[in-house]
Amino acid sequence: MLEELRKEVLEAAVQLVRYGLVTLTGGNVSGRDKKSGYIAITPSGMEYEKLSTEDIVIVDSKGNMIEGKWKASVDLKDHLYIYINKPNLYGIIHTHSPYACSFAMLHQEIPCCSTTLANEVGGSVPISKYSPVGEGGIGSAVIEAIGDKNACLLANHGVIAVGISVRHALVAAVMLEDGAKVYHLAKCKGNPIPLDPSEIEKARNVFLYEYGQND
Numbered sequence: 001m002l003e004e005l006r007k008e009v010l011e012a013a014v015q016l017v018r019y020g021l022v023t024l025t026g027g028n029v030s031g032r033d034k035k036s037g038y039i040a041i042t043p044s045g046m047e048y049e050k051l052s053t054e055d056i057v058i059v060d061s062k063g064n065m066i067e068g069k070w071k072a073s074v075d076l077k078d079h080l081y082i083y084i085n086k087p088n089l090y091g092i093i094h095t096h097s098p099y100a101c102s103f104a105m106l107h108q109e110i111p112c113c114s115t116t117l118a119n120e121v122g123g124s125v126p127i128s129k130y131s132p133v134g135e136g137g138i139g140s141a142v143i144e145a146i147g148d149k150n151a152c153l154l155a156n157h158g159v160i161a162v163g164i165s166v167r168h169a170l171v172a173a174v175m176l177e178d179g180a181k182v183y184h185l186a187k188c189k190g191n192p193i194p195l196d197p198s199e200i201e202k203a204r205n206v207f208l209y210e211y212g213q214n215d
């Protein structure tokens with residue numbers, strides 16, 4: 001069932017390790033199927049590079065198991081809450097990206113001083129309030145903070161990146177860390193200059209509607 005979506009979820013999870021956004025079993029990835037509304041999500045506590053697509057868990061929009069042999073991610077309730085509240089989203093990725101997390105530890109949003117953040121996140125990266133893992137509060141904290149951005153910092157914890165597909169959420173997660181690293185390096189040398197809001201909007205629209213091969 002939903003083999004293509006499972007493959008997309010697993011491939012994104014493996015990329016998180018390769019891009020250094022998670023270590024061991026940290027983070028998680030989910031994708032929503034447009035037709036059935038079912039969610040494919042990574043299993044809890046399992047290293048992604050050792051998984052095959054049959055290890056990806058399929059649940060319905062309420063979290064009921066549809067197909068799978070493992071427990072779903074501890075953050076399942078949070079993914080479901082975000083999907084229910086953002087009907088245009090079809091991919092959610094949670095990471096522990098080092099540079100982005102350093103700002104989450106400081107409870108500081110990341111200002112938009114690079115076209116990278118404008119392109120892929122939609123501007124500055126908001127910070128949500130702290131919520132313990134596994135209680136379902138992370139989802140509501142993200143919805144309170146994220147607005148129309150494609151990523152949000154989780155205070156004292158990590159990152160949530162979202163998109164209109166799993167791939168779109170992966171690009172947001174990877175480019176957020178890129179933007180956070182460059183902002184950190186600039187801060188070491190002086191005061192980074194935020195982009196003008198009109199320039200952020202222009203850069204965002206280029207990536208939404210013109211960039212790439214528009215396949």
Ligand SMILES: O=C(CO)[C@@H](O)[C@@H](O)COP(=O)(O)O
Binds near residue numbers: 027042043044045074
């Ligand atoms: O960040 C945390 C725990 O702090 C979890 O999201 C992360 O370790 C992944 O848990 P799962 O393996 O998805 O259950």
